Amino acid sequence: MKVTIAQTAGFCMGVSRAVNMALTASMQGGEKPIYTYGPLIHNPQALQFLNEKGISILKNIPKTGAGTIIIRAHGVPPSDKKKIEKAGFNLIDATCPRVVRVQTIIAKYRKLGYTSIIFGDKEHPEVKGLIGCAGNKVRVVNRLSEFDNLPIFKKAVIVAQTTQNLYQFKQAVKTAKTGFPHYKIFNTICDSTRKRQEEIKKLADSVDAAIVIGSYNSGNTCRLAEIASQTGKPSFHIETETDIDFSLIARFKLVGVTAGASTPDWVIKNVCEAIEKNYE
Numbered sequence: 001m002k003v004t005i006a007q008t009a010g011f012c013m014g015v016s017r018a019v020n021m022a023l024t025a026s027m028q029g030g031e032k033p034i035y036t037y038g039p040l041i042h043n044p045q046a047l048q049f050l051n052e053k054g055i056s057i058l059k060n061i062p063k064t065g066a067g068t069i070i071i072r073a074h075g076v077p078p079s080d081k082k083k084i085e086k087a088g089f090n091l092i093d094a095t096c097p098r099v100v101r102v103q104t105i106i107a108k109y110r111k112l113g114y115t116s117i118i119f120g121d122k123e124h125p126e127v128k129g130l131i132g133c134a135g136n137k138v139r140v141v142n143r144l145s146e147f148d149n150l151p152i153f154k155k156a157v158i159v160a161q162t163t164q165n166l167y168q169f170k171q172a173v174k175t176a177k178t179g180f181p182h183y184k185i186f187n188t189i190c191d192s193t194r195k196r197q198e199e200i201k202k203l204a205d206s207v208d209a210a211i212v213i214g215s216y217n218s219g220n221t222c223r224l225a226e227i228a229s230q231t232g233k234p235s236f237h238i239e240t241e242t243d244i245d246f247s248l249i250a251r252f253k254l255v256g257v258t259a260g261a262s263t264p265d266w267v268i269k270n271v272c273e274a275i276e277k278n279y280e
């Protein structure tokens with residue numbers, strides 16, 4: 001069996017940047033203890049690695065405290081930043097610049113009286129941060145049918161969670177352009193997500209089966225797995241090499257591997273090596 005790896009597999013720019021910022025704070029004398037506010041990224045193996053470097057996860061912001069809190073790549077509502085600083089922590093903001101762009105668009109149009117329509121998962125931390133920028137005029141929709149059920153707004157701006165499914169967002173945009181030409185629309189799906197989603201479609205066409213590596217609670221990995229399965233090729237979402245069911249993949253000659261934006265390189269390498277070793 002041969003394995004081919006997608007060029008886009010693994011850490012995106014925003015995740016690399018956040019992990020590097022956390023490691024730099026830990027190694028170069030950042031004010032201790034060092035916390036991330038919530039998991040820095042959605043990957044248990046990477047979080048274990050950070051924990052070994054003395055970077056732990058803070059679930060709630062205490063009223064007072066000391067040390068450093070790192071804001072994760074997904075960003076947070078502006079009110080959380082204020083709480084962190086008020087509590088006395090040193091704040092390092094590792095929000096991905098591409099998420100900052102969406103926050104900035106929402107904040108700008110909020111001031112102009114627009115309702116923000118966010119195409120995304122309302123339980124995802126990035127979307128919670130975006131909601132926090134939008135004030136009380138905000139709607140979150142996760143599928144076209146939900147968008148169709150919204151009331152008509154006098155002024156609305158449409159944005160997407162950066163890791164949304166591009167195809168579904170484009171469908172919503174098509175509907176919006178026809179039905180509500182007065183809405184402002186920004187395609188804020190990040191380039192890294194777009195390229196990753198496009199590549200898995202092409203890759204699936206050229207292999208016998210696709211394997212998507214990444215945390216089961218990583219939104220962008222789950223969407224990659226969803227896109228891979230929609231191609232009709234057999235596809236498997238796994239977190240590490242221990243999740244591979246060799247009896248299910250034994251019949252394939254060529255397997256394509258991709259990984260979510262928060263999957264570390266060493267996890268991808270371990271998966272590929274485990275497959276190659278099993279079939280050498």
Ligand code: SF4
Pocket residue numbers: 012013014015073074096097098099162163190191192193220261
């Ligand atoms: S997926 Fe895109 S927006 Fe999200 S952290 Fe990575 S580069 Fe930033």
